[in-house]
Amino acid sequence: MRDVAVIGVGITKWGELWEKSLRTIFVETALLALDDAGVDRLDSMYVGCMTSGLFVGQEHIASMLADYLGQNPIPAARVETACSSGGLALRLGYIEVASGMNDVVLVGGIEKMTDVSGYEATYALGTAADQEYEGYHGLTFPGLYALMARAHMDKYGTTREQLAQVAVKNHQNGSKNPVAQFPFKVTVEQVVNSVMIADPLRILDCSPITDGAAAAILCPVEMAKKMNKPIIKIIGTGHATDTIALSSRKDITWLEATYQAAKQAYAMADKKPEDIDLVEVHDCFTIAEICVTEALGFVEKGKGGKAVEEGVTAIGGKIPVNTSGGLKSKGHPVGATGAAQIVEIVEQLRGQAGDRQVKNARIGMAQNMGGSGGSTLVHIFERE
Amino acid sequence: MRDVAVIGVGITKWGELWEKSLRTIFVETALLALDDAGVDRLDSMYVGCMTSGLFVGQEHIASMLADYLGQNPIPAARVETACSSGGLALRLGYIEVASGMNDVVLVGGIEKMTDVSGYEATYALGTAADQEYEGYHGLTFPGLYALMARAHMDKYGTTREQLAQVAVKNHQNGSKNPVAQFPFKVTVEQVVNSVMIADPLRILDCSPITDGAAAAILCPVEMAKKMNKPIIKIIGTGHATDTIALSSRKDITWLEATYQAAKQAYAMADKKPEDIDLVEVHDCFTIAEICVTEALGFVEKGKGGKAVEEGVTAIGGKIPVNTSGGLKSKGHPVGATGAAQIVEIVEQLRGQAGDRQVKNARIGMAQNMGGSGGSTLVHIFERE
Numbered sequence: 001m002r003d004v005a006v007i008g009v010g011i012t013k014w015g016e017l018w019e020k021s022l023r024t025i026f027v028e029t030a031l032l033a034l035d036d037a038g039v040d041r042l043d044s045m046y047v048g049c050m051t052s053g054l055f056v057g058q059e060h061i062a063s064m065l066a067d068y069l070g071q072n073p074i075p076a077a078r079v080e081t082a083c084s085s086g087g088l089a090l091r092l093g094y095i096e097v098a099s100g101m102n103d104v105v106l107v108g109g110i111e112k113m114t115d116v117s118g119y120e121a122t123y124a125l126g127t128a129a130d131q132e133y134e135g136y137h138g139l140t141f142p143g144l145y146a147l148m149a150r151a152h153m154d155k156y157g158t159t160r161e162q163l164a165q166v167a168v169k170n171h172q173n174g175s176k177n178p179v180a181q182f183p184f185k186v187t188v189e190q191v192v193n194s195v196m197i198a199d200p201l202r203i204l205d206c207s208p209i210t211d212g213a214a215a216a217i218l219c220p221v222e223m224a225k226k227m228n229k230p231i232i233k234i235i236g237t238g239h240a241t242d243t244i245a246l247s248s249r250k251d252i253t254w255l256e257a258t259y260q261a262a263k264q265a266y267a268m269a270d271k272k273p274e275d276i277d278l279v280e281v282h283d284c285f286t287i288a289e290i291c292v293t294e295a296l297g298f299v300e301k302g303k304g305g306k307a308v309e310e311g312v313t314a315i316g317g318k319i320p321v322n323t324s325g326g327l328k329s330k331g332h333p334v335g336a337t338g339a340a341q342i343v344e345i346v347e348q349l350r351g352q353a354g355d356r357q358v359k360n361a362r363i364g365m366a367q368n369m370g371g372s373g374g375s376t377l378v379h380i381f382e383r384e
Numbered sequence: 385m386r387d388v389a390v391i392g393v394g395i396t397k398w399g400e401l402w403e404k405s406l407r408t409i410f411v412e413t414a415l416l417a418l419d420d421a422g423v424d425r426l427d428s429m430y431v432g433c434m435t436s437g438l439f440v441g442q443e444h445i446a447s448m449l450a451d452y453l454g455q456n457p458i459p460a461a462r463v464e465t466a467c468s469s470g471g472l473a474l475r476l477g478y479i480e481v482a483s484g485m486n487d488v489v490l491v492g493g494i495e496k497m498t499d500v501s502g503y504e505a506t507y508a509l510g511t512a513a514d515q516e517y518e519g520y521h522g523l524t525f526p527g528l529y530a531l532m533a534r535a536h537m538d539k540y541g542t543t544r545e546q547l548a549q550v551a552v553k554n555h556q557n558g559s560k561n562p563v564a565q566f567p568f569k570v571t572v573e574q575v576v577n578s579v580m581i582a583d584p585l586r587i588l589d590c591s592p593i594t595d596g597a598a599a600a601i602l603c604p605v606e607m608a609k610k611m612n613k614p615i616i617k618i619i620g621t622g623h624a625t626d627t628i629a630l631s632s633r634k635d636i637t638w639l640e641a642t643y644q645a646a647k648q649a650y651a652m653a654d655k656k657p658e659d660i661d662l663v664e665v666h667d668c669f670t671i672a673e674i675c676v677t678e679a680l681g682f683v684e685k686g687k688g689g690k691a692v693e694e695g696v697t698a699i700g701g702k703i704p705v706n707t708s709g710g711l712k713s714k715g716h717p718v719g720a721t722g723a724a725q726i727v728e729i730v731e732q733l734r735g736q737a738g739d740r741q742v743k744n745a746r747i748g749m750a751q752n753m754g755g756s757g758g759s760t761l762v763h764i765f766e767r768e
Contacts, residue, residue, distance in 0.1 A: 001484055021516065044623075050444075053437045057519070059511040060434075060466035063625040063758040067632070073644045075623035076759070077472055078464045082444035088461055092476060099483030100385055127443040132405065135441070239428075239459035241447040248451070260457045374447040375460070 001098040003221035006381065007229040008037025009343040014181045014212035014331040022056050022112040023068045029213040030069050030108060037217035038227065043102035044075045046093045048085030048109035049335035054124035056112050065110075075102075082128035083284065085109055086214065086338025087368030087377030091237050094379075097218050104223075108215030109339035121209050125334070128371040130245035142206060142285070144246055144372045146198035149287035152253045153200065155302065158290065160200055162305030164191035166286035167204050167328055169314055174325020176355040181210050181331030191286075205286040210331030214339035216346065221384075232346050235363075236269030236380035238262055244374035253302075257376040258295035258367060265365070265378040266297075273297040276380070277361040278348055279319060280341035282369035283326040289313075292367055293321060296378070315358060323348060323356045338368035338377060349383040385482040387605035390765065391613045392421025393727040398565045398596035398715040406440050406496040407452045413597040414453050414492060421601035422611065427486035428459045430477045432469030432493035433719035438508035440496050449494075459486075466512035467668065469493055470598065470722025471752030471761030475621050478763075481602050488607075492599030493723035505593050509718070512755040514629035526590060526669070528630055528756045530582035533671035536637045537584065539686065542674065544584055546689030548575035550670035551588050551712055553698055558709020560739040565594050565715030575670075589670040594715030598723035600730065605768075616730050619747075620653030620764035622646055628758030637686075641760040642679035642751060649749070649762040650681075657681040660764070661745040662732055663703060664725035666753035667710040673697075676751055677705060680762070699742060707732060707740045722752035722761060733767040 010032030017025060026047070034040060045066055053059045062076035079088045086109030093107035113121055126135045129144060152158045167186055174180040186204055194204040224231050238261035246252050266272060273296065281296070283289035290304030298319045299307040307313055313321035324330050324344035327337055345364035347353045361383075368377045394416030401409060410431070418424060429450055437443045446460035463472045470493030477491035497505055510519045513528060536542045551570055558564040570588055578588040608615050622645035630636050650656060657680065665680070667673035674688030682703045683691040691697055697705035708714050708728035711721055729748035731737045745767075752761045 051437045053435045053508070053511050054443075056515070057507075057511055058515045059438075059464060060513075060628055060755050060758060062465060063754065064514060064628045066625045067627045067758075072626055073624040073641055075475075076465075076625050077476070077623075080443060080462045080464065081446060081460075091459075092461070095483050095485050096479055098485070099479050101479050101482070123441075124437070127437050127441055129444075130448060131440070131442045239461075240457040241450045241460050242456055243451045244444055244448045257457055370447065371444050374444060374451075 002100060004094050004097045004218055004234045005221045005224040006216050006232045006342060006346050007219055007224050008033045008217035009346045010036055011179050011214040011340055011343045013179050014210050014333060016114045017211040018114065022052060022058065022110060023064060025112065025211060026065050026110045026213045027068050030106060030215045033215035033217050039104055039217060042071050042074055042106050043104045044096060045106040046089035047078050048089035048338060049078055050080055050082050050085050050111060051124050051127060056115055081375035082370030083334040084338055084368040084370035084375045084377050085335040089339060090342060090379060091239055091377055093218050094234050094237055097220060103219055105218045106215055107218060107339065108213060109336035110213040111333035111335040112211045113209045113333060114211050133245045133247060142198040142201055145285040145287055146201045147246060148252050148291065149200055152287060152290065155253055158305035160192055161188055162309050163205055163286040164188040165308045166283060166289045167191045169308060170283060170322050170326040170328040173315060173323050173356055174329025177325045177330055180325045180329050181208055182329050201285055207284045207327035207332035210333040212331055212333035213336050214343050216339065216342045230350055231384040232349050233382050233384055234379060235382045236265035238264030238378040240376055242374050244371050246372050253291060255291050255295040255373040257373055258292055258369060261376040261378040262296045265380050269380040271380060275363055276319065276365045277363050278323055278358045279321055279365040279367065280324060280344050281321055281367045283322055283328050284332060289321065296367060315356065320358050323353065323358060341366035341368060345381050349381060386484060388478050388481045388602055388618045389605045389608040390600050390616045390726060390730050391603055391608050392417045392601035393730045394420055395563050395598045395724055395727045397563050398594050398717060400498045401595035402498065406436060406442065406494060407449060409496065409595060410449050410494045410597045411452050414490060414599045417599035417601050423488055423601060426455050426458055426490050427488045428480060429490040430473035431462050432473035432722060433462050434464055434466050434469050434495060435508050435511060440499055465759035466754030467718040468722055468752040468754035468759045468761050469719040473723060474726060474763060475623055475761055477602050478618050478621055481604060487603050489602045490599055491602060491723065492597060493720035494597040495717035495719040496595050497593045497717060498595050517629045517631060526582040526585055529669040529671055530585045531630060532636050532675065533584050536671060539637055542689035544576055545572055546693050547589055547670040548572040549692045550667060550673045551575045553692060554667060554706050554710040554712040557699060557707050557740055558713025561709045561714055564709045564713050565592055566713050585669055591668045591711035591716035594717040596715055596717035597720050598727050600723065600726045614734055615768040616733050617766050617768055618763060619766045620649035622648030622762040624760055626758050628755050630756050637675060639675050639679040639757040641757055642676055642753060645760040645762040646680045649764050653764040655764060659747055660703065660749045661747050662707055662742045663705055663749040663751065664708060664728050665705055665751045667706055667712050668716060673705065680751060699740065704742050707737065707742060725750035725752060729765050733765060
């Protein structure tokens with residue numbers, strides 16, 4: 001298998017983009033990535049999208065987006081593992097380039113979520129849970145993660161304030177990110193006094209409903225060298241699954257798929273948690289970030305809350321987590337989130353992250369998760 | 385890249401399966417494929433599905449199906465290019481095995497379409513067309529293919545009876561297929577006098593709404609040889625896109641994505657149309673089969689109608705088309721159709737197709753199409 005580099009990334013301002021359609025948002029973003037890579041012709045593309053059918057009544061988007069990007073008749077595939085669809089696009093694009101099948105491949109993600117009512121959005125997102133065993137009984141995602149949070153608090157003594165600290169840190173980081181949907185800071189007091197959603201989670205524990213896209217261009221490292229591009233190499237990929245129903249798990253505080261995907265990625269990259277300079281993780285709710293940092297091996301099991309409280313995961317800490325602002329502040333257009341993580345890691349490893357820059361960042365990781373952890377993609381990147 | 389073989393296939397009876405859920409249908413089918421392959425452990429799986437979100441309110445199905453198949457925590461991806469999602473699963477599984485990333489990979493497809501009303505099914509299927517430029521103006525798929533049929537009749541003199549001959553041939557073949565949804569024969573008179581749907585297409589020109597799944601197991605040829613399995617090798621793969629809106633095409637009687645995908649597959653396999661012993665094509669409507677046989681190079685442009693009339697595409701003819709009964713008689717659970725084509729080709733190349741058997745079949749092709757031709761996958765298989 002060939003070594004693969006990311007040679008271009010693109011992202012546009014995320015938010016409630018009522019004046020733009022799904023195709024417009026994606027094409028504007030993909031053009032930035034093509035421009036950044038310095039290429040105008042693709043061999044193939046993968047688009048992560050969770051549920052454009054329910055959000056905008058449009059399936060078959062990969063072909064449509066290839067057309068509007070001026071790239072027909074190239075192969076174009078839409079891929080989906082709920083909220084980790086963007087990470088899946090990266091993995092499949094990586095495999096295609098590594099295999100030798102094609103050279104220049106776009107991997108991206110898109111979701112247009114604000115064209116429907118709040119009720120419809122909650123239903124659409126709920127299709128990432130087990131409808132027959134969870135959804136039909138009234139469970140929504142805030143409810144599922146609230147169960148995980150309550151169990152983590154009971155088992156490990158994680159506090160309400162520690163959950164809030166995740167939001168405080170991520171909004172602090174996001175306030176320095178020009179594409180973030182909510183680039184404002186929040187305090188622990190604001191989080192713990194915000195509107196209750198599903199006890200113990202309040203609205204400032206939850207990532208928002210967002211319209212947005214992100215894209216990256218991959219090619220073989222050998223080709224990138226000839227193009228004189230900065231080489232950000234994909235050195236590890238992992239993809240694992242777990243039951244999508246929370247009720248089927250042995251321990252709802254533990255994200256087994258994240259652990260398994262990370263194990264694969266660490267082994268392939270021949271790296272350990274201590275080698276990672278920064279990580280983007282899937283903080284769809286504050287509790288998610290805590291559980292993920294444990295499953296990735298950055299902190300001990302049960303110590304994720306304490307780690308954020310002590311600044312371990314802040315910029316300047318031992319392992320900066322979600323320098324982009326994470327899903328919490330940057331926004332969470334579900335299919336695009338995994339693709340946006342690539343953008344942040346690449347900008348950091350290139351030293352282009354402005355006020356959010358992690359000093360001397362050379363190795364970065366992205367962890368992207370579907371549902372309540374039923375699917376997880378983990379990737380490790382290294383600046384050559 | 386490594387050579388890849390299909391070592392197992394599975395399909396269960398298609399139809400209106402009201403007593404079975406999506407997960408049950410898929411798992412029963414996948415178990416048959418595993419049994420046929422003689423393996424009980426997968427490294428990875430790809431599931432083609434067009435729109436389980438709209439049909440059964442469930443996305444994130446790949447992880448769920450891996451779980452119910454007893455395969456967690458393996459990587460599992462749902463992939464989508466509308467009605468060609470099953471063919472896409474095959475291509476991505478092929479690339480993964482060929483790359484060396486994984487060895488034993490399941491590729492399958494599923495759609496559960498009959499749990500919703502006819503109106504809802506028509507809307508869900510319409511999401512494969514361009515909603516903004518086609519759907520919102522009232523066009524449905526029978527309408528789109530009716531435009532193609534009318535144009536083909538005007539341009540090439542294709543007759544109403546020739547369209548009907550496609551249905552007659554495919555029902556004749558399907559009457560010998562135990563898994564077909566509609567295994568009965570029809571006559572030209574019955575077709576041309578059946579209920580009008582979108583002039584000139586009548587109900588017996590249309591493929592049905594179906595619940596069903598199909599699956600195949602891939603592995604490297606070298607591994608298949610050690611297992612003493614009959615070797616059905618994938619010698620060509622092609623994937624191409626076109627505008628998903630019919631109105632954007634230069635010639636609506638010509639399927640450019642099918643032509644482009646076939647060109648790739650023929651080149652990779654180093655074969656010509658004359659080398660192919662049988663082909664499964666995407667006859668979602670009778671006119672589709674006529675246009676596809678032209679774009680694949682089996683008949684001259686404009687002569688597809690005449691070819692079916694003259695028996696060129698019948699079993700025993702020059703190029704047997706849709707020996708399985710095609711979408712028309714076997715049924716069309718949209719995400720599963722491309723996967724079912726693999727089953728038919730493998731059974732034919734193994735000489736296990738019973739009364740439908742094409743004598744001395746050694747090389748087979750599958751053509752699977754999304755929307756009105758916006759995506760096409762073409763694969764060529766050879767018995768070693």
